[in-house]
Amino acid sequence: MKNYFSSQFKLGILGGGQLGKMMLYDTRKYDIQTYVLDPSNEAPSKVACNHFTQGSLMDYETVLNFGRKVDVLTFEIESVNIDALETLEKEGIKVYPQPSVLRNIQDKGVQKDFYKKHNIPTASYEKYAFAKAVKESPQWLDNLPFIWKSCTGGYDGKGVSVVRTASDLDTLPEVPCIAEKMIPFKNELAVIVARNVSGEVKTYPVVEMEFHPEANQVEYVICPARIDETVAQKARDIAEKVSNAFGHVGLLAVEMFQTENDEILVNEVAPRPHNSGHYSIEGSFTNQFEQHLRAILDLPLGNTDSKVASVMVNLVGDEGYTGPVKYENIEHIMGMDGVTPHIYGKKETRPFRKMGHVTIVDHNIEKARTVAEKVKGSIKVIAQ
Amino acid sequence: MKNYFSSQFKLGILGGGQLGKMMLYDTRKYDIQTYVLDPSNEAPSKVACNHFTQGSLMDYETVLNFGRKVDVLTFEIESVNIDALETLEKEGIKVYPQPSVLRNIQDKGVQKDFYKKHNIPTASYEKYAFAKAVKESPQWLDNLPFIWKSCTGGYDGKGVSVVRTASDLDTLPEVPCIAEKMIPFKNELAVIVARNVSGEVKTYPVVEMEFHPEANQVEYVICPARIDETVAQKARDIAEKVSNAFGHVGLLAVEMFQTENDEILVNEVAPRPHNSGHYSIEGSFTNQFEQHLRAILDLPLGNTDSKVASVMVNLVGDEGYTGPVKYENIEHIMGMDGVTPHIYGKKETRPFRKMGHVTIVDHNIEKARTVAEKVKGSIKVIAQ
CATH class of the missing domain: 3.40.50.20 (Rossmann fold)
Structure with a gap:
């Protein structure tokens, strides 16, 4: 008991x-x-x-x-x-999740090796001791652009760069890193997998992510992803395969690319509640935070289905503002249908800092999406 | 701003x-x-x-x-x-709600007078200075049984009695009270009305309440109430009329009887979040607590519609147990579909004390109702 x-x-x-x-x-x-x-x-x-x-x-x-x-x-x-x-x-x-899971995730080179070892589809890559060392490998310089990632310390787009010319490598930090093939993709997708101590496993529906082009942070998360059912099922299956490989207890958020040929490639994972699952507070029968608790306490997992369609908008600090935060037009967006703001409680804003998010739910996903764009166009995270 | x-x-x-x-x-x-x-x-x-x-x-x-x-x-x-x-x-x-609203509610005699003054349908009643004084009014003793209520201090069924014989009056506290006609009703219903400072008003759907026969506490709250659309609309209209009469800012929960002739009679109101609205945390686009905040802060009110059907089960202390609480079989109910327990965090249980509630949500209300009965039959609130 x-x-x-x-x-x-x-x-x-x-x-x-x-x-x-x-x-x-x-x-x-x-x-x-x-x-x-x-x-x-x-x-x-x-x-x-x-x-x-x-x-x-x-x-x-x-x-x-x-x-x-x-x-x-x-x-x-x-x-x-x-x-x-x-x-x-x-x-x-x-x-929980177990330290062994973190060992395979904290270093991106180790994480990529883990995928290779477990036959998990992922973009091809090579590991290097420092950025300039990539110059010794013609395979990358002959296939520009490619992706450079530092092995550790990356978060919210930090530690990731697109290398467009060889000289770009000179500007990167001299830390252990990987070079990774740039994947032309249709969609960035994510699936959250929950696993409890007893081994019960449930996957959430596939979500679709749209990134802000400059900040490289997620701008919209859409649930369910507006993709073919076959592709969605493939993404859930691969996410479950990744989850089985790690054998984690708790949540594992699996970020993936849907390529132009509808292949699914695993990008990276996070063994914890994830930005791509925030919609679940309003949208799902069991939100991701409750699910994480159920998993690590070895309680039965809850239903991962959605009650309604959801779109999540990140509230990041607007460019050009640093100081005590003010959420301009928040009353205005609260008058829109199905809108719930979440304010994280950080006193100071700065450009691109995650200050909150807004969830928009509706029985109709296109309607939620339209409201999400209005939300994005109205609210401003500025300094007082 | x-x-x-x-x-x-x-x-x-x-x-x-x-x-x-x-x-x-x-x-x-x-x-x-x-x-x-x-x-x-x-x-x-x-x-x-x-x-x-x-x-x-x-x-x-x-x-x-x-x-x-x-x-x-x-x-x-x-x-x-x-x-x-x-x-x-x-x-x-x-x-908010304003003290003037509380003045009209705290004393049940004053509350009944308020309904009479505003032509709000309610069971007929008389006020008395103390219980034994009711004996002087043959209208009540000739029409047994009737309801006795103390004017103040009633809560969760306390301060309310069914008077079946004249001698029952001798056992009641000698406090200001009302005698009220006992209404043979089909259903007990409730509607929560929200009103913000600027006067925007929204009503929640009608919910249906089933009471525990002994404890006189709500056992199930079902949303939406399984009643005719015409009756539901009448209940919402009367709740809004009550709300307009009080002119409250914040929430007002209006409890009503649906009589055998489908009349709606107002029983009592509470100017605050209410047990009959707990389902809204999982079930509604805007839960009642968020709505109360929106109302008193003069923010736009949120959508009061339901995402899914809900049944709420109160978790009250089982009879015969007093002491440090234990929620027996809680893991078992968490394995049932759409079940979320809410534990209030009271360390000590005692018979009929409200210790928590469980919400069951489903796209199908009958399915939620069936699960609710299983929940009620499984979980026990006992002492360790």
């Missing part, structure tokens, strides 16, 4: 950003006692957790001491000290 | 029970700064508000001092000191 509810049971969460904050809606709903560790004393999660600790997620001792206080430990960000998680796991603390 | 989001704006909430707790999901979603006053240091709202004050809601000075700290003041319970609210209103604090 699992007794997590209104009890002495303690759940730890590494990271107190917006993902952690949204997860806390569901820990509160279930009355699960939470401990949060975050480097910032103004972390969005700080208010609604039971116990907040300020400290570095990359520091071995900090993570170790924090983890020893809890019964189950999870994270909302991959940049955490894996050595500490491995020690905690050995000491009997349940760490 | 209203700037409530991630700002210095302060919302006060009187009462920190489950209603306040659920409202805080939405204040967190909007990053609205909250102050909560509750007599209990273990109030369910304590964790997720920004500032918690322990104190009596009925004490003039306590409510006054608390209210002076905030910009807008609301409440999740009617038993608050109205004199203090009136003083605050005079001092320029926005108090």
Whole structure:
């Protein structure tokens, strides 16, 4: 008998950003006692957790001491000290997703090798010790443009560049990296897979992502993706194959390309609630945060179907504004049908910083999409 | 320009029970700064508000001092000191719903007079200074059984009795009360009406309530009510008429009887989020707590339609158990389709105490209803 509810049971969460904050809606709903560790004393999660600790997620001792206080430990960000998680796991603390999953993900070169090893379709690539070393490989310079990615530290488009000329390589940081074939694709898709401790697995519907061309951040997430049912099923099957390969407990968000020939190639994964699943709060029978909790606490997984169609719009700081945030025209968008804004609670805006998101739901996906464009055209994230 | 989001704006909430707790999901979603006053240091709202004050809601000075700290003041319970609210209103604090609304509601005799004055259909009644005084009125003793209600202090079925014989009156408290005609009804219905500061009004669909025969607490809330469209429209129209009469800002939950002749009679109202609207968290485009915030902050009201059909089951303490709570079989019900439990975070259970609720949603209402019965038959709220 699992007794997590209104009890002495303690759940730890590494990271107190917006993902952690949204997860806390569901820990509160279930009355699960939470401990949060975050480097910032103004972390969005700080208010609604039971116990907040300020400290570095990359520091071995900090993570170790924090983890020893809890019964189950999870994270909302991959940049955490894996050595500490491995020690905690050995000491009997349940760490989900498992540190072994993070080992295969944190370094993008290792992640690509993992796909190759498990016959998971992905764009061809080579690993290099530093950017200029790519110049020694004519295969890349003869096939411009291609993609350059730093092996670690990438997030929200950082650490990723399109190399258009050989000299572009001179401007890139001299860190371990990969060169990757640039895929001409029709769509960027994502599937979230949930797996609980007992091995029950469920996939969410395929979503379609549109990126902001300059910021390289997701601008719209559309659920369900407006693609053929056959392609959608292929994407779900591949996502489940990736999930089986990792054997993760918790959520795994699998980002994929749909090529011009309707091939599905895995781009990258995140073992946690994901931006591409925010629509699920309003759209799905079981939202991704509740699902993550169900998975790591070994409760039965909930229905991943949608109640209605959804479009999610990221609210990022407008260019040219830095300072205390103001959401201009937010009342205006709240008058539009099916619109729910989510404000992450960051006090300061800066260009392209993720400050919130807006979900638009409707029984009709095209109508939701039209409203989403109006939302995007109205609201501005500026400084006061 | 209203700037409530991630700002210095302060919302006060009187009462920190489950209603306040659920409202805080939405204040967190909007990053609205909250102050909560509750007599209990273990109030369910304590964790997720920004500032918690322990104190009596009925004490003039306590409510006054608390209210002076905030910009807008609301409440999740009617038993608050109205004199203090009136003083605050005079001092320029926005108090929503307005103290004048509470003046017409807190005393059930005054509430019934209000309906009579505004030609709102309601069961016939008489007011009395104390229970035994009803014996002087043959109209009641000649028409047994009838309903006795104390004018103040009633909640969750407390302060209400069915009088079957004259001697029943001797066992009732000697407080101001009303005698009310017992209405043979087909259904108990409820409609939640939202009104913002600017006067925009929206009604939620009619819900159907089934009561537990002994505890006189709602056992199932079904949305939409399975009644004729004509009757549903009449109920919505009467609820809107009641709302117009009160001129409240915020939510008003209107409880009604559908008589055997399909008349609609207003039973009572609550100017706050209501148990009959909990289904809206999963079921509606805009949940009642978010709607209440939109209304009192004078933001546009959201869509009140349902995404899917819903059935809500109250989780009340099982008879014969008092002590630290345990939710037996909760994992089992979480494996059922469309089931979301809400645990209020009260540490101690006692017979019939509201400890949580479960929402069951489905595109098909009969399917949701069948699952709801399974939920009710499985989960037990007992002591550890």
